[in-house]
Amino acid sequence: xxxxxxxxxxxxxxxxGIWRFKKDNQMEQGFEEKWYEKPxxxxxxxxVPASYNDITTDKELRDHVGWVWYETDAVIxxxxxxxxxxxxxxxxVTQHAVVYLNGEEIARHKGGFLPFEADITDKVHEGxxxxxxxxxxxxxxxxxxxxxxxxxxxxxxxxxxxxxEYFFDFFxxxxxxxxxxxxxxxxxxxxxxxxKTTIEGTDGIVSYEIETAGASSEQPVHVxxxxxxxxxxxxxxxQKGKIIINNAHLWGPGAAYLYxxxxxxxxxxxxxxxxxxxxxxxxxxxxxxKEFKINGKxxxxxxxxxxxxxxxxGKGLDQALNVRDAELLKWMGANSFRTSHYPYSEEMMQLADxxxxxxxxxxxxxxMNLFIPNAPDVFTPERVNEKTLEHHKxxxxxxxxxxxxxxxxxxxxxxxxxxxxxxxxxTYFTEVVKQIRSLDDxxxxxxxxxxxxxxxxxxxxxxxxxxxRYFAWYLHTGRIETIYPMMKKDLEDWHAKYHKPVxxxxxxADTIAGMHKLPExxxxxxxxxxxxxxxxxxxxxxDFVAGEHIWAxxxxxxxxxxxxxxxxxxxxxxxxxxxKAAAFAIRKRWLEK
Ligand code: BDP
Numbered sequence: 001x002x003x004x005x006x007x008x009x010x011x012x013x014x015x016x017g018i019w020r021f022k023k024d025n026q027m028e029q030g031f032e033e034k035w036y037e038k039p040x041x042x043x044x045x046x047x048v049p050a051s052y053n054d055i056t057t058d059k060e061l062r063d064h065v066g067w068v069w070y071e072t073d074a075v076i077x078x079x080x081x082x083x084x085x086x087x088x089x090x091x092x093v094t095q096h097a098v099v100y101l102n103g104e105e106i107a108r109h110k111g112g113f114l115p116f117e118a119d120i121t122d123k124v125h126e127g128x129x130x131x132x133x134x135x136x137x138x139x140x141x142x143x144x145x146x147x148x149x150x151x152x153x154x155x156x157x158x159x160x161x162x163x164x165e166y167f168f169d170f171f172x173x174x175x176x177x178x179x180x181x182x183x184x185x186x187x188x189x190x191x192x193x194x195x196k197t198t199i200e201g202t203d204g205i206v207s208y209e210i211e212t213a214g215a216s217s218e219q220p221v222h223v224x225x226x227x228x229x230x231x232x233x234x235x236x237x238x239q240k241g242k243i244i245i246n247n248a249h250l251w252g253p254g255a256a257y258l259y260x261x262x263x264x265x266x267x268x269x270x271x272x273x274x275x276x277x278x279x280x281x282x283x284x285x286x287x288x289x290k291e292f293k294i295n296g297k298x299x300x301x302x303x304x305x306x307x308x309x310x311x312x313x314g315k316g317l318d319q320a321l322n323v324r325d326a327e328l329l330k331w332m333g334a335n336s337f338r339t340s341h342y343p344y345s346e347e348m349m350q351l352a353d354x355x356x357x358x359x360x361x362x363x364x365x366x367x368m369n370l371f372i373p374n375a376p377d378v379f380t381p382e383r384v385n386e387k388t389l390e391h392h393k394x395x396x397x398x399x400x401x402x403x404x405x406x407x408x409x410x411x412x413x414x415x416x417x418x419x420x421x422x423x424x425x426x427t428y429f430t431e432v433v434k435q436i437r438s439l440d441d442x443x444x445x446x447x448x449x450x451x452x453x454x455x456x457x458x459x460x461x462x463x464x465x466x467x468x469r470y471f472a473w474y475l476h477t478g479r480i481e482t483i484y485p486m487m488k489k490d491l492e493d494w495h496a497k498y499h500k501p502v503x504x505x506x507x508x509a510d511t512i513a514g515m516h517k518l519p520e521x522x523x524x525x526x527x528x529x530x531x532x533x534x535x536x537x538x539x540x541x542x543d544f545v546a547g548e549h550i551w552a553x554x555x556x557x558x559x560x561x562x563x564x565x566x567x568x569x570x571x572x573x574x575x576x577x578x579x580k581a582a583a584f585a586i587r588k589r590w591l592e593k
Pocket of ligand 1: 341
């Protein structure tokens with residue numbers, strides 16, 4: 001799905017701002033009473049984009065499980081009403097959305113982290129149009145992430161309410177999380193483009209395919225490729241083809257270089273001409289038994305698992321926060337991160353393209369383990385089942401459609417910590433991996449594992465082994481001396497079993513910023529430093545390890561529980577993006593490595 005852009009032909013109008021908002025206190029009162037048919041009554045103010053949970057002082061709204069309603073006016077200029085398409089696009093709504101325009105349903109979307117859009121050309125009038133969005137955060141086994149919920153009515157809750165069980169370690173922030181935009185295209189328009197690159201000698205070979213739609217299918221397609229100075233360096237004709245960029249500038253980690261793929265559909269002066277420009281990079285990826293290679297050179301992942309998470313706005317897009325995070329990553333000497341545990345905003349992916357960060361792009365298939373150890377089987381008809389698989393595949397397709405042209409995306413991650421010892425997990429992930437490989441033949445695929453190496457039953461499906469490890473944290477808590485021998489042996493065992501490069505995608509220790517103890521004890525800043533040092537010593541002793549991603553970049557909010565005091569504190573930075581002691585130690589390591 002193309003990102004909406006503005007140029008001399010296409011226009012974009014943001015609907016972000018303060019919307020009208022109302023919580024549904026019952027099971028589905030809003031649908032029963034058809035709240036979308038008339039202006040919302042009894043509403044309060046709610047910013048978009050943002051999670052609604054931490055905006056107000058209302059505990060019930062913070063912890064709300066079920067539906068909420070948003071409403072705003074979509075104002076259409078008169079000049080838009082003639083000879084063009086009008087599309088509404090949501091960057092993401094978490095987790096489910098039903099969208100109405102002037103009381104009529106125009107879109108439905110399941111899945112909280114990917115965009116969706118609807119052509120509303122025939123449904124709008126000039127001036128104000130009432131836009132209503134019903135949003136639910138309920139998660140069942142047909143969703144990723146999966147969850148379990150029920151409507152409970154008892155003497156404690158005589159009115160009844162939804163109760164939700166989660167199997168993942170981040171707060172289920174909800175709401176309209178990313179920009180809402182209206183945009184226009186001509187009636188004949190560029191609907192999609194796929195750009196793939198290889199390198200031959202010093203040339204970049206660009207294979208492309210453009211999809212068009214709408215009124216006229218007979219129009220010519222012209223392509224020009226511009227360099228960063230705006231100079232035309234190559235061009236092509238037709239919807240599909242190969243273009244050579246002589247002496248191409250490569251896109252590389254920490255050395256981004258973006259060309260513009262400039263498409264004109266139709267004759268330049270004609271009324272129905274469309275114009276779309278896509279930034280792309282020329283780069284290649286390759287995986288050997290021990291190495292991950294970008295542009296033919298060994299690449300070592302230094303970085304983090306992250307979250308989209310901050311005070312007040314929760315998971316709502318915050319460009320200031322994203323740029324701050326990118327600054328901190330650079331300051332640390334980090335070159336990469338994983339979008340744990342769901343696709344991040346398109347704006348973050350664009351930032352990574354521009355700044356040269358390397359991304360492992362993950363779908364929200366997290367928690368398919370009911371929190372190991374002692375988990376019962378998860379890949380069963382009652383839990384992760386055919387419906388989950390269907391949705392998992394849909395999400396992979398949507399993610400691929402959204403992110404396929406980003407040079408920063410170097411690998412797909414199809415899951416985080418599934419109960420991968422089950423026989424049926426293998427059948428399930430065989431299908432999942434088949435899906436992503438059928439869509440993309442240019443990027444390696446991984447899944448992030450947490451079970452013991454002898455028990456893992458699925459990593460043979462992947463190109464790179466990714467593991468999360470918490471020795472001397474969840475296992476042998478506080479016994480720093482166990483880390484080196486256990487980690488080293490574990491890494492060697494994974495490599496011996498699969499003969500693939502291994503990335504440690506998580507290792508970390510909860511650390512209360514400002515808590516100091518000598519000698520170190522758990523939760524102190526000193527413990528986090530020693531813990532990471534010992535892990536790194538083991539990592540450095542294995543030449544097949546292709547990277548280290550510390551868990552986590554910054555402290556983040558989780559559901560409330562006895563193991564989580566105001567969230568997960570494994571950040572190297574606080575939730576406010578200030579460094580703990582470990583940041584300085586790791587910075588030194590990464591700037592030298
Ligand atoms: C891992 C999960 C991650 C958690 C982390 C932890 O992948 O989501 O936040 O553990 O416990 O199992 O801190």
